[in-house]
Amino acid sequence: MTAELSAHQLIAQHRPTLDQALEAIRTRAYWSPHPEHPKAYGENGSLGMAEGKDAFDALLGTRLDLGQPGTDDWVGEEKSPYGIDLGVAYPHADLDVLLPAMRAGQRAWRDAGAEIRAVVCLEILKRISDRTHEFAHAVMHTSGQAFMMAFQAGGPHAQDRGMEAVAYAYVEQVRTPDNAEWTKPQGKRDPLALTKQFTPVPRGIALVIGCNTFPTWNGYPGLFASLATGNAVLVKPHPRAVLPLALTVQVAREVLAEAGFDPNLVALAAERPGEGIAKTLAVRPEIRIIDYTGSTAFGDWLEANARQAQVYTEKAGVNTVIVESTDDYKGMLSNLAFSLSLYSGQMCTTPQNLLIPRDGIRTDEGPKSYDEVVADLAKSVGGLLGDDARANALLGAIVNPDVKARLEAATGLGEVALPSREISNPEFPNAVVRTPLIVKLDGAKPDDESAYMSECFGPVSFAVAVDSAADAVELLRRTIRDKGAMTVGAYTSDEEVEQAVQEACLEECAQLSLNLTGGVYVNQTAAFSDFHGSGGNAAANAALCDGAFVANRFRVVEVRREA
Amino acid sequence: MTAELSAHQLIAQHRPTLDQALEAIRTRAYWSPHPEHPKAYGENGSLGMAEGKDAFDALLGTRLDLGQPGTDDWVGEEKSPYGIDLGVAYPHADLDVLLPAMRAGQRAWRDAGAEIRAVVCLEILKRISDRTHEFAHAVMHTSGQAFMMAFQAGGPHAQDRGMEAVAYAYVEQVRTPDNAEWTKPQGKRDPLALTKQFTPVPRGIALVIGCNTFPTWNGYPGLFASLATGNAVLVKPHPRAVLPLALTVQVAREVLAEAGFDPNLVALAAERPGEGIAKTLAVRPEIRIIDYTGSTAFGDWLEANARQAQVYTEKAGVNTVIVESTDDYKGMLSNLAFSLSLYSGQMCTTPQNLLIPRDGIRTDEGPKSYDEVVADLAKSVGGLLGDDARANALLGAIVNPDVKARLEAATGLGEVALPSREISNPEFPNAVVRTPLIVKLDGAKPDDESAYMSECFGPVSFAVAVDSAADAVELLRRTIRDKGAMTVGAYTSDEEVEQAVQEACLEECAQLSLNLTGGVYVNQTAAFSDFHGSGGNAAANAALCDGAFVANRFRVVEVRREA
Structure with missing residues (x-):
């Protein structure tokens, strides 16, 4: 496959941003590469306000063909909390075709290494950022958020959380060097000497179970943490909030393909009404990681039953x-x-x-x-x-x-x-x-x-x-x-x-x-600085974002031989 | 409490070693501060060969009083695979007294911070190292290992694995700064400014379930990872291999007390024959972390049933x-x-x-x-x-x-x-x-x-x-x-x-x-360089030692206020 986006190009473009993100999670000072103001968009390839609205309107009533293998039907009944029917149809997957297809590209994705995976993820986020105005309408008309909030929380803030996950995933993978020379003195005898290779390997296919209220903000951390650590990612959106995540999957597939990887590394699992596909998927042996935001009941069920997977849940609490x-x-x-x-x-x-x-x-x-x-x-x-x-x-x-x-x-x-x-x-x-x-x-x-x-x-x-x-x-x-x-x-x-x-x-x-009395509110957290949840009480078993959120999404395989 | 060991003293003595350990886990080159050769001991306060044997002999037939609260009986029926009865009696605990007592000192231990905890752990390891010859006999006469192996694997190699866990625990906790100033520009208005404090907090009491064959080597990573991340640690040794871990607990309690902390932060849970105390302890609400080495059946049981705890298992595999x-x-x-x-x-x-x-x-x-x-x-x-x-x-x-x-x-x-x-x-x-x-x-x-x-x-x-x-x-x-x-x-x-x-x-x-043909064997791994297990197949859900082994033993609590 010839890559339209070369590794060199991606690194040149995104490595400086990655380095800034790495610095931000160390200092936890304020930082964001994604502008919060709607007027900041519309130049350098990003959609402006009117273009974003037009792009959203053009999606209504259409079939969003993601080119996924194993598509056996088209589904989608999203009705906006603002009263309009979105009418967008999404691929419904035959899992026995889609899941094997998602694994096909994992070896190349693994072999690409942590840095390439990080910059590919940053390119995905960049293209999502360019379409922030379009996403804002998609988030607004699925979550019911007002436009400005859908724009900010569903756009730059969600993108920040995704990038934060990429930064954590990257730094976690490069803690262990790719290679090491190990020489152990043996007194007067020759030293023992080994050459060691260390490879971060994915766990398998990661499942993201999206929520109705914050499809992108709550979906991106798990999606990008899993993808950046080498896993394929299947996104199962909430039936009432499919569009923002379907667009995300579309962008991810585009970028993966252009960068020479298999687009099936990221796929969508939309469902028929009442199908309850999350429960089926959660216990499939191919699914090795699950990120979930939603009710305590189903979160607890996942933790108890999806035993083949690492399960990261954000459930309900009483604040x-x-x-x-x-x-x-x-x-x-x-x-x-x-x-x-x-x-x-x-x-x-x-x-x-x-x-x-x-x-x-x-x-x-x-x-x-x-x-x-x-x-x-x-x-x-x-x-x-x-x-x-x-x-x-x-x-x-x-x-x-x-x-x-x-x-x-x-x-x-x-x-x-x-x-x-x-x-x-x-x-x-x-x-x-x-x-x-x-x-x-x-x-x-x-x-x-x-x-x-x-x-x-x-x-x-x-x-x-x-x-x-x-x-x-x-x-x-x-x-x-x-x-x-x-x-x-x-x-x-x-x-x-x-x-x-x-x-x-x-x-x-x-x-x-x-004692918050100014313009920061208890219900808002900023990526790169604030932790969202603690992972230490019943409301959530994970925090966004820390080392624990990424460290078990991959494992390190060592191959050693005599030097 | 007046501390005999000051923080200043402990840092001065152990920080250089900690820094070397941190460097070793980054480069994964050969490093160990614990000499492998029996003759390297006997000076600078460490027991020599004969002294170690004498110390071990002096333990036989005695009651090892650890000074633990809630001791309601004395138990112990260890019979050496070499045929001698050890005759050592250990405290049997009333858990309803011991567990609350173990929590009493957690706040001070938490407030001490990651660096003090690390150097206290290193002082514990130093004193264990000084008694390596004594531990060697204890390991030999519980595991059945030959003396030289009991000395090396049960002594320096186990201590290395313990220190490796301390290094990982330390670096994980200091990834997030103690404090951050967060200032977000607001265009022409005053910026939003917050002061943020980040505190690593323990999960609770950690349970280490020891094994018969490598009581120290397999016990130390979990013990030190949990202690270094602020948790209290209850050690439940295998009934046939109590002594090496009881001595470890003794040393840990001594050091904690001398450093001004509550010795009950580390305690022993020895059991009567057939008592099956691990199963009882594993589901106690106070137990929030479990490290286990042993059979697949019980490891699987722990993973399925100890839902209130983070469970790290090393089970059986087929190599x-x-x-x-x-x-x-x-x-x-x-x-x-x-x-x-x-x-x-x-x-x-x-x-x-x-x-x-x-x-x-x-x-x-x-x-x-x-x-x-x-x-x-x-x-x-x-x-x-x-x-x-x-x-x-x-x-x-x-x-x-x-x-x-x-x-x-x-x-x-x-x-x-x-x-x-x-x-x-x-x-x-x-x-x-x-x-x-x-x-x-x-x-x-x-x-x-x-x-x-x-x-x-x-x-x-x-x-x-x-x-x-x-x-x-x-x-x-x-x-x-x-x-x-x-x-x-x-x-x-x-x-x-x-x-x-x-x-x-x-x-x-x-x-x-x-292609190993020289003096390194497939069954040996070196701390600071080789991973023991991968945590990614059925033999073990964790690897010794990586970020995932420590990252979820603590959580970070953030307190933010307007600047």
């Missing part, structure tokens, strides 16, 4: 924010209001339980009672979302009917401090848009506990009255231990309380944001 | 050597003879199946028929072990009655090419000493397949006649895939065959030694 005291009451309220509102709380990182002492809190505006804090927070959310245009831009749409049903049921769980409001979207009249609901609960009441100790995914938060700061920390510990947590937040100006919260997070293994 | 052709027939025979004889084949790395084309092989001494190769190998083993003193020094003793029974049963599996010979040990008349048995089998016969496709642990090898080199490679692949392999060897002077064997090992993920 807590302790509100104990603050030097910036206004900043706290507006920061929290934004966190609760962003994407209608449909993030695995959105705070659910706000623990507030029932005797109130100290603030720079004087003492505030529990009721005042809850009312002020409700007012703050109300203010933030008072303008419908702004509300639509922040909330996006409710991703599916289950979330809507859960929101409606939650009004019955306790006293409603802030009712959820229906908002109309003039551009997409069928979109279901809702503001966050805040319900008051009592931490000491067993009835209330069954509510706040379960994940209520969607725009629902509980203002839980607790006896004291110590009680809050104890409940925080118990929540992390029993339910897991992707994020923890705390507001306190008391050093002892701060220490206690920190110690709880260190012992229960959860990521803590302290 | 193959392909004998296809050679440029050094004599060297090959003597190298193989040594490999089969060392410690009576009671190594997880000893070759079991020698695949030899039924039409014979090409050698530098002309063509040799299958029968000639087998007869010459039998002669070579016979010659190596012809002298009883030398045979005793090489074979050691049969570790337990199961191995003896298996050896006796194996004579009925096929035509015996080399019968196993009983050797008397003048110093230990009750020792059971046997030379290796070689049985001829036919690779094409289904009846024979049931023999060569099972692990027959002990001094038993099968000379399996195969149709061709290609047939040998195919059988090698099938054996690794179905049974796993800790080692693979091959002798070939044909480049195509060499390529085919290499490719089989790369694809099936097994460590390959090619």
Whole structure:
């Protein structure tokens, strides 16, 4: 095969970026090669705003032929949370044809070595980046995120997470040299001397099981970590969020082919409604790695049953924010209001339980009672979302009917401090848009506990009255231990309380944001610097991204001979 | 607590060694800080030969009081494979007292940080090293290894593997900085700025389940990897091989206390006969990491049932050597003879199946028929072990009655090419000493397949006649895939065959030694350079030592706040 993209060319183009990524994961200072602003696109080969929209529109109602072997049917019934039918048909695979085909190219991909694999992955990410505007619409119309969030979280932030995975994968593979000379002295006799070769080898085919809400952001780390470590990758998207990952697979296949590799190293496994293909795939012997984002029930099932595979899961947790005291009451309220509102709380990182002492809190505006804090927070959310245009831009749409049903049921769980409001979207009249609901609960009441100790995914938060700061920390510990947590937040100006919260997070293994009052929110993490999840509590068995996320996706085979 | 060993002192003493270890795992060149020669000991505080023997003798018939909390009884019925009763009594623990006590010191150990933990571990290893002569007798009289092997494999080589684990653990923890300043530009507005702290946190209590044959060598990697990453470590030795690990625990507790840490961070869990404490411990919620060496059945059970823990297993495999052709027939025979004889084949790395084309092989001494190769190998083993003193020094003793029974049963599996010979040990008349048995089998016969496709642990090898080199490679692949392999060897002077064997090992993920004819043997691996196992086939789910062996023993908790 003649490669249109030479190794030399790819290394020349992407090695400097890889080196910057490697430096970023060492220092964990701010870095991103992917611009966040929509206007930064449209030149140097990237699609501009209008072009991206046109490209997306052109996809609607078409058949996305990826040229995959073993395609026995065409499937796809995506309906946008904004109310439009995407009408895109995707290949449905005969696994007994597709899986063997995916293995055919693995030897060449393995032999290419870690650096070539890394730069090929970076070329894939570059081309995805160039199509960020197109992907933004695809993410928006599958996840229900508002455009700006779909653009940023589904575009540059997802690409950052993918590149971070490539950087970790690369550095992990080159920790062991390709070759070593080993000479062991033997006193007066000749030394023993061996020549050793070390080759990173893939585990096999990796399966990425995508989610509905963040198809690219949650899909890219596993996809790129597995591909960069030499594995073939089969992408099984959520049936409601196929398009962003199908486009990703399309780009990956293009780049692989142009670089002289077998495009079947990356493939899509779209499914018929109700087919439940993830369960079938997860226990196929060819599948040796699984990355999954979704429900705790299926994540637990994968961990227990996909025994032939390394399984990386991000499941559900219950996220807590302790509100104990603050030097910036206004900043706290507006920061929290934004966190609760962003994407209608449909993030695995959105705070659910706000623990507030029932005797109130100290603030720079004087003492505030529990009721005042809850009312002020409700007012703050109300203010933030008072303008419908702004509300639509922040909330996006409710991703599916289950979330809507859960929101409606939650009004019955306790006293409603802030009712959820229906908002109309003039551009997409069928979109279901809702503001966050805040319900008051009592931490000491067993009835209330069954509510706040379960994940209520969607725009629902509980203002839980607790006896004291110590009680809050104890409940925080118990929540992390029993339910897991992707994020923890705390507001306190008391050093002892701060220490206690920190110690709880260190012992229960959860990521803590302290006293955020500005433009960074507890539910956001930045690639190359923040870890997403800890991998040490029930919410997720892996963190994005660390050494453990990549180190077991490949093994090193040593061949030694006498020198 | 006042520390007798200051952090400053420990760093000054051990940091240079740590740095050398870090360099060694990067280059994988030869390195060891632990002398292999018995005469290298006896000065600078280390026990010499006679002192070591005296120290060991002084332990016999005593109670080894480790000062552990919750000791409710004294247990121990070790009988040396050399025929003497050790008579050492060990603490039996009330787990409901011991386990909570082990957690008490974890916070201080966590807060000490990666470097202090590493140098404390190196101090433990230094003191073990100083007592190498004493440990040698303890290993000899529990494993049945001959003295010289017990000295080297149980002493410096085990210490090397422990230090290698410390080095990997250290470097993994310091990949992420303790602190980071993150500043994200916001165009014309003020940048977003966060201060981030990153803390490696332990998973909890780690359980090391020791084995009978290599209590220190196989026990140290897990023990030191877990301790160095901040975990407490509970050591559950094999009931027949308690002493070497009990001494290890004793040293670790001493050093921890002197360095100002809680000695209960390391404890021993000795058991009553038939108590089966490993199974109980393995599913305790406090146990979050398990390192195990032993049978496939129990290893598989652990992987399936100890779901609350990270489980690292080394189980059984079937090791193959392909004998296809050679440029050094004599060297090959003597190298193989040594490999089969060392410690009576009671190594997880000893070759079991020698695949030899039924039409014979090409050698530098002309063509040799299958029968000639087998007869010459039998002669070579016979010659190596012809002298009883030398045979005793090489074979050691049969570790337990199961191995003896298996050896006796194996004579009925096929035509015996080399019968196993009983050797008397003048110093230990009750020792059971046997030379290796070689049985001829036919690779094409289904009846024979049931023999060569099972692990027959002990001094038993099968000379399996195969149709061709290609047939040998195919059988090698099938054996690794179905049974796993800790080692693979091959002798070939044909480049195509060499390529085919290499490719089989790369694809099936097994460590390959090619054409060894000198003083390095397929069953030996050197820490800092060779990987022991691959972690990618059924024989073991982990390799000693790589990033994956340490990366998931801790997690990193991030605390971020506005700058």
